[in-house]
Amino acid sequence: MAKLAVPLLILLFFPSFISSQAPLPLQTAIQKDRSTSQYVITAYLQTPLKLTKLLLDLGSTFTWVNCDDYTSSTYQHVPCNSSIASLLGPYACLNLCDGPPSPNCGNNSFLFLADNPIKPVDYRKVNGLNTALIDPFALPNAQGSLTLINNFIFSCARTGFLKGLAKGITGLAALGRSNISIPIQINKVFPSTPNCFAICLSGSNSQPGVALFGSKGPYNFLPGIDLSKSLIYTPLLLNPLGKDSDVDKPIPSSEYYIGLTSIKVNEKMVALNNSLLAINGEKGSGGTTISTVVPYTKLQSSIYKAFILAFLKEAASSAFNLTTTKPVKPFGVCYPASAVKNTQMGPAVPIIDLVLDRQDVVWKIFGSNSMVRITKKSVDLWCLGFLDAGANPMVSIWVGGPSIVIGGYQLEDNMLQFDLQSKKLGFSSSILSKGTDCAKFKFPTKKV
Ligand SMILES: *[C@@H]1O[C@H](CO)[C@@H](O)[C@H](O)[C@H]1NC(C)=O
Ligand SMILES: *[C@@H]1O[C@H](CO)[C@@H](O)[C@H](O)[C@H]1NC(C)=O
Ligand SMILES: *[C@@H]1O[C@H](CO)[C@@H](O)[C@H](O)[C@H]1NC(C)=O
């Protein structure tokens, strides 16, 4: 195992002399796993580089990988008192490791406290404190070859961390608000490219969507559509009190918040408690986040109830003439599929408007993103894909959670651009209206 002195590590961490002709954007497939509704990103790690499937998470600060199954000729630990460790924040230190040197075992190694956003890790059964590693990470570029991020920082984890994750996933890809997220580490290596990433989640179980790093466009989709021209923008907001906060030390949330100010159904305003829509910086509660690890949008109970009532009323009106039928869990509102007309934008149901920072900045949700088709033995339904988050959502024992989490299903076939430089979100609403979808991204013909 390489045991490098601290000054050398510092040089390695700022590899400003890596060939800058490497073409950005980096672009990689996002595949939806059918049985779990998880979104899986393809990356490459280790030496020699190995294809690695990771859970895409817009809310995590650092990437982790199962090190019980990790062999690489280049990995290094992060010495606890090094300047890199001080950048990583105040976690723990493994002073002495008894076993033979391995990715999971090294003396004087900085430790992350990792977790699984789908199924919280039971730390009584699995060691949650895991060593930080530095090793090559790579993603495909626009030419179809791999671009290397040589000194990528991530955390080890154990096999027990993979519970609840789709088959084949061996870790988590962190795209959250942090200084060691994947987009930020890419930007540190290519500082002259836009500090920006974009995702387009495909609703198809077979055809992947795409994640793009280091480009504000063009985002080329068949048949010849540049979706970067279809974006409207709203500020990305910060919640100063995130789930990792201590009682005496607030740590900002790693989730991306947007300023939702009202919801309309079929152009009619839903009456909501406005104080729930704002971020409460003292409690960490309230506000609206975007999540790829929550399959369906979750609404705080009072918002959910008002929203459902408005939707039922509009769906029953003569324009739609829809009568509910017995719902199928986890959904609360379902209609017989035979009663619902189909359109280019999915089933014909009332359109939902998420009104953001201004009245004219509206994220439109059509049937293709609001309704979920449930076909089972004896039923064929369209169900409203919004769920009740409970009266008092929490993200830790004492830190409140967002009132609204916009979930993966509502993001599918929408282009989302996270501009980390200007701290704004570019969004397209459904791109079905443009005659394309997220599976129609033009990947280079050359395969990695
Ligand atoms: C880090 O700690 C080790 C062992 O405790 C010590 O030998 C080394 O000098 C320290 N390095 C720095 C940069 O403080
Ligand atoms: C990176 O984030 C950590 C944890 O939030 C913080 O302690 C550290 O100061 C940050 N480093 C930089 C360079 O911003
Ligand atoms: C850690 O240091 C101890 C004492 O110097 C040594 O016996 C042990 O092999 C070292 N462990 C690793 C993983 O290098």
Ligand SMILES: *[C@@H]1O[C@H](CO)[C@@H](O)[C@H](O)[C@H]1NC(C)=O
């Ligand atoms: C609105 O929400 C806030 C925050 O949860 C709560 O304190 C208040 O009682 C609510 N107001 C109404 C009218 O329900």
Ligand SMILES: *[C@@H]1O[C@H](CO)[C@@H](O)[C@H](O)[C@H]1NC(C)=O
């Ligand atoms: C509405 O649907 C009901 C049965 O579902 C039908 O009897 C009625 O004629 C429909 N009304 C209109 C205006 O389409």
